[in-house]
Amino acid sequence: MSSGGSGNQGIVSTLPVALTDLQFGKNRVQIAAAVALSHLFSSYIKNKLGRVAPVCGCVTTAGTGAAAGIACLLGGTRENIEQAMPIILSSTTGIMCEGAKESCAQEAYSCALLAMNNLGVASDQGFIAPTLDGSIENIRLFLSKEMSKIDSAIVEVLEER
Numbered sequence: 001m002s003s004g005g006s007g008n009q010g011i012v013s014t015l016p017v018a019l020t021d022l023q024f025g026k027n028r029v030q031i032a033a034a035v036a037l038s039h040l041f042s043s044y045i046k047n048k049l050g051r052v053a054p055v056c057g058c059v060t061t062a063g064t065g066a067a068a069g070i071a072c073l074l075g076g077t078r079e080n081i082e083q084a085m086p087i088i089l090s091s092t093t094g095i096m097c098e099g100a101k102e103s104c105a106q107e108a109y110s111c112a113l114l115a116m117n118n119l120g121v122a123s124d125q126g127f128i129a130p131t132l133d134g135s136i137e138n139i140r141l142f143l144s145k146e147m148s149k150i151d152s153a154i155v156e157v158l159e160e161r
Contacts, residue, residue: 003042003062005051012062013042016105017069026073038069041085048136049143058104059092060139066105070112082132084115089135090128093142
């Protein structure tokens with residue numbers, strides 16, 4: 001499964017949401033709707049932040065979408081779903097991407113559970129804004145600055161492995 005042109009982001013957008021079924025026994029229609037929601041938010045955020053970013057796309061785009069999908073699958077209200085996304089953004093933005101790992105999916109699941117218990121982050125903390133769009137815009141601004149030079153350094157380190 002690919003999401004936004006990335007296999008790794010497709011995995012993170014899909015598997016944590018679908019695997020939530022193993023724990024909570026949801027039906028195929030509920031799972032499909034939650035996976036679709038995950039991909040929609042992942043695509044929306046990727047469109048705002050760009051195709052390639054020096055921070056981990058699996059967690060900032062796909063993980064954020066997965067947190068929304070998991071919260072939906074767990075029966076979350078719109079408020080829970082909206083709360084899950086800034087939680088993961090506040091917890092993970094700034095993590096440099098060096099390839100998808102299971103930690104991206106674990107973070108999405110943890111943030112959805114926090115949102116289900118109304119344990120979110122207060123708005124206007126750091127780069128987190130009162131709205132998801134405001135938070136994404138702050139991250140986009142952050143990425144548009146000299147962070148772009150980090151891309152080549154990350155690729156260099158990975159190529160030397």
